[in-house]
Amino acid sequence: MMDNIEKPTYSSIDFHADDLLCSNPQQNQDEQSSSSLDETPSSIGSPGKYLIVVSRIERAWAHWTKLGCPKFIVAPMVDNSELPFRMLCRKYGAEAAYTPMLHSRIFTENPKYRSEEFTTCKEDHPLFVQFCANDPDTLLEAARRVESYCDYVDINLGCPQRIARRGYYGAFLMDNLPLVKSLVEKLALNLNVPVSCKIRVFPTLEDTLKYAKMLEEAGCSLLAVHGRTRDEKDGKKFRADWNAIRAVKKELRIPILANGNIRHMEDAQNCLEETGADGVLSAETLLENPALFAGFRTADWVAGNENEYVDGKVDQADLVVEYLKLCEKYPVPWRMIRSHVHKMLGGWFRLQPQVREDLNAQSRLTFEYLYSLVDRLRELGVRVPLHQKDTSAARDSAEVVAI
Numbered sequence: 384m385m386d387n388i389e390k391p392t393y394s395s396i397d398f399h400a401d402d403l404l405c406s407n408p409q410q411n412q413d414e415q416s417s418s419s420l421d422e423t424p425s426s427i428g429s430p431g432k433y434l435i436v437v438s439r440i441e442r443a444w445a446h447w448t449k450l451g452c453p454k455f456i457v458a459p460m461v462d463n464s465e466l467p468f469r470m471l472c473r474k475y476g477a478e479a480a481y482t483p484m485l486h487s488r489i490f491t492e493n494p495k496y497r498s499e500e501f502t503t504c505k506e507d508h509p510l511f512v513q514f515c516a517n518d519p520d521t522l523l524e525a526a527r528r529v530e531s532y533c534d535y536v537d538i539n540l541g542c543p544q545r546i547a548r549r550g551y552y553g554a555f556l557m558d559n560l561p562l563v564k565s566l567v568e569k570l571a572l573n574l575n576v577p578v579s580c581k582i583r584v585f586p587t588l589e590d591t592l593k594y595a596k597m598l599e600e601a602g603c604s605l606l607a608v609h610g611r612t613r614d615e616k617d618g619k620k621f622r623a624d625w626n627a628i629r630a631v632k633k634e635l636r637i638p639i640l641a642n643g644n645i646r647h648m649e650d651a652q653n654c655l656e657e658t659g660a661d662g663v664l665s666a667e668t669l670l671e672n673p674a675l676f677a678g679f680r681t682a683d684w685v686a687g688n689e690n691e692y693v694d695g696k697v698d699q700a701d702l703v704v705e706y707l708k709l710c711e712k713y714p715v716p717w718r719m720i721r722s723h724v725h726k727m728l729g730g731w732f733r734l735q736p737q738v739r740e741d742l743n744a745q746s747r748l749t750f751e752y753l754y755s756l757v758d759r760l761r762e763l764g765v766r767v768p769l770h771q772k773d774t775s776a777a778r779d780s781a782e783v784v785a786i
């Protein structure tokens with residue numbers, strides 16, 4: 384973890400308690416490595432390193448294999464896939480993770496943004512650091528600052544939000560493929576780590592395949608495909624198109640990750656089988672259930688099959704406590720912590736809405752308050768278990784067959 388996290392000095396204009404880091408990073412310095420994001424960017428790798436196509440594809444696979452071919456991956460999430468959350472998900476089965484999207488220009492210009500929005504530690508691998516960008520030189524400058532901390536520098540080509548339209552990045556670059564090509568080429572030619580991209584699909588398969596092929600040829604070493612179009616913003620309303628992902632996997636030679644519709648491990652396994660993808664990303668469901676990749680599921684995904692599942696003996700309050708301990712170790716802005724507590728305990732708050740209201744009334748959070756909030760829910764008798772497949776039943780039936 385970087386040692387340059389400064390205590391923020393806020394002007395009265397932009398002060399907001401939730402933007403403060405959750406503890407004084409000085410306390411954590413012993414656990415942090417001495418490297419700094421503010422050092423001069425590392426030297427440029429030999430130009431053309433990733434250019435020669437055949438050897439680049441081989442390198443892409445060699446790199447992926449060296450990382451252990453991770454299959455279950457935490458998707459990039461602004462304000463939500465920060466270090467403590469990644470570490471929690473890794474403990475519960477995630478084999479790799481993306482940082483939240485970082486804005487390449489702000490990252491190059493603003494030390495406070497850098498030190499608060501990007502933190503990592505030596506166990507935080509494999510790691511994708513994701514940037515949004517629309518200028519190749521700025522992107523390269525930002526990427527050089529993080530390349531020695533990560534396994535891929537990723538370009539966000541999928542963000543469909545209004546802010547991305549205004550800033551001209553993410554999925555809005557699908558209207559300017561020459562610019563996308565120049566971003567990928569710039570990194571592929573000049574970085575020491577491979578470049579990956581995360582895309583959305585076009586409305587037609589033909590356009591999607593052309594796009595994906597262009598990215599591979601430009602030097603992309605790994606492609607994550609979110610199987611929804613730019614206009615299909617609501618993940619609950621629109622199912623991701625796994626057929627399009629399968630077609631991309633067939634067409635390209637680099638590792639492909641599938642994204643969309645992963646709500647539990649059975650979805651993950653089905654998606655890997657149906658698309659042939661090398662791994663899957665999950666986002667929204669992980670926020671509610673960071674133990675998804677360890678085989679736990681929330682009641683929503685057990686409904687109708689209750690007899691096949693048992694209480695997993697881990698619940699979201701346990702996970703919140705583990706998450707808070709990680710936040711004490713790896714400080715992050717309070718707004719991120721607040722967001723995770725709401726998402727993980729959403730089901731619990733529905734049963735005890737006054738506890739949620741009390742949380743909302745706190746303009747400044749403390750760890751003491753948050754631990755006591757969990758205790759209060761428990762004292763009120765609330766418990767919403769996470770469920771696991773009843774393997775003892777499966778074993779029993781296997782024994783019956785064996786007899």
Ligand SMILES: Cc1cc2nc3c(=O)[nH]c(=O)nc-3n(C[C@H](O)[C@H](O)[C@H](O)COP(=O)(O)O)c2cc1C
Binds near residue numbers: 461642644
């Ligand atoms: C809170 C939140 C923040 C997100 N931020 C990013 C981001 O920073 N970069 C990105 O490429 N996608 C971002 N996404 C999109 C997810 O990575 C993912 O592509 C999308 O949610 C579909 O996956 P899902 O069906 O598992 O939720 C975000 C999604 C959520 C829910």
